[in-house]
Amino acid sequence: MIARGHFIGEIVDALAGISERIEMRNRLGITDMSVFAEVFVAGLLNEVLGTDLKTLNDERPNEPGLDLGDSRGLYGIQVTASATSQKVRHTLGTLTAEQAKTFERIVVFCLGKKQGSYSVPGPFPHGVVFDEKADIWDFTDVARMALGLPLDRLQGVHGYVRQNTVRMLVELEVPDEKGVCPTNGYELWEVRPPLQVGEGTAYIAFYEKRHSKLDEAEQDELTEALLELSRKLRRLPRLTREFLATLIERREERDPRRDSRDFSIHLELNKVVREFHGDVKEELDLLVYEGLVDVDGDDPPELGAPEVFVDLTDCVALRECLVAFIEDRGLNVRQVIGATDLSAF
Template sequence: MITRGFYIGEVIDELSVVAGQVSIRNKLGLMDLSTLTENFFRDLLNAIHSSSLINLNKERSNSPGLDLGDDVSGLAIQVTATANATKVEKTLATITPDHQRRFKRFVMLVVGKKQGSYSIDEQAAKRLGFDKERDIWDVDDLARQVVALDIARLEAVHRLIRKEVGRLKVDLEIPDADGKYPTSGYNLWEQRVKPKVGDGSAFRMFVAQSAEVSEEEIEADLPKEIRLLAKRLSRLPRVTREFLVMLLTRQTNRHSGRFHPPWMTLLYDTVKREFRGDDLDGELGILEEAGFVEVRVEDRHENGPPEIGVRFPGRCEDLSHSLLPFIKEKSLSLRTVVGEVDFSAL
């Protein structure tokens, strides 16, 4: 069972890494924070405080003095990498009368570590109700706020950290002497598989024998259709091809009121129960767009429970009807043929 300590430990560790990256950037004179950073802390604070902060810079480019605001609670926040008193005073000086009408409390959030003490213009602070002991936060303060959360909100914060902090750490990376960053966006893309395709002679012979027809009667476009099918598969993400393999493995050939051969069928509810991934409808959507599946849920009372139809798409009936029997007859692996797009045995 995952404990509070596990959640708190991961959240604090990740926030400490972010603070460390900002500290390094500061030493190199890189003081600006991106919109991604502002939005990350907007979402984090909303998760911690159940607030409704929005990015004020969307309303007005570089809203003076403030980055985030919640019109419901009256909280407004400046997110900054600069921890000194000059930055605090500059922020307070740029808070407008409109901000004062909209917000009741103004906070400085230092992404890093704040100073031990601050000497600021007390008159300006008093005018805005700003308390330098209470209203200057850093990552350590956020950590203390996280520790005090109930388990439901703690889990929500942990989910947010798991989902978003990786992107933030990439955004805060510093380029090397050649201007290259440790993480390349180009390297984040999956490489497309290169199909392996035979001449189709083995498959042609199989079709002739199983259908008891001459090879001359087999569709002339068969080799071309094999290549097109391989190309369609190669354009699918790897995990989606593997998902298709499992659909083909678990298809039941049950009687269906919606699908007829060469369609193969599965019960949608069974797939939903057995698939342990987090994006079932996304995988089905990709395959449906590519022509490999159809999901039918209409006419439940007339045609039975929701079903998923699976097939090998294309205009060649020989290929659609006979590819799966060929794979079984030749003891080939669906994971190799479909998952790796290796049609060399055909």
């Protein structure tokens, strides 16, 4: 009962918010609606009614009379910002004979608040049957329909509303006197971090102290690899960089029986899937695309579960001591990889 009340409460609040914003637009004389409004209503009613409504304007621009149609012919729906009696009569008057034959029921859906009563006398063209009390809907009617749904269906409605309400509210924003809306699409993009990368001298000195001298060509290769790593990290979304940093933090000891890759960082894939409460495949796909990880699921069963290999660079000299350098300098992986700050190198 708690879950049901929670779903219903959020659905009602979200739909009321949309209706109120449309009412404000109506009072300002802004009655034009974006195509997304029709798409939103189609998806909402599909969740509530189990229909397969699609926008008719996709197939035929400015479809007379109706905006949405059910593929099984159950409903033909006109979506309007304000449903006055005159608007309803006009909608019914523009129905074609084909529409009247195709759809069992014609509905006018009011995005704002519908009137308390209507005067829409028949008869209507092509023998259309229309009940002004039952066939004019608004979001309040949809909320009532949702009340009696089984819990799994109600959860589906809740998920759809929650996922699409913000976009709907943005579409309904009223522009200022310069025609600029409060929410700018450009501002929705994540800002990429600045390129922060050292010249490689500090890392080269650290490497040579531990291993052997690098000749000029090897130093140039390492410096270029460091720059390329920084570029790849900048191209990743922040959450993906943080996912990568955590893979490195949770790295496992190398198993010489199966890890033939020099200085690779690896983890068992199944552990990653269990421990990360997000879309592992999506994150790994982004990292594989940039050439920063590889997923190996083809090993023989006797060698254990599939693994994720983190290979940040093809430059062996950089890969060999990268994590050790970070730790030696008192840095941390989240700062270097997550925040793309390679300036200490």
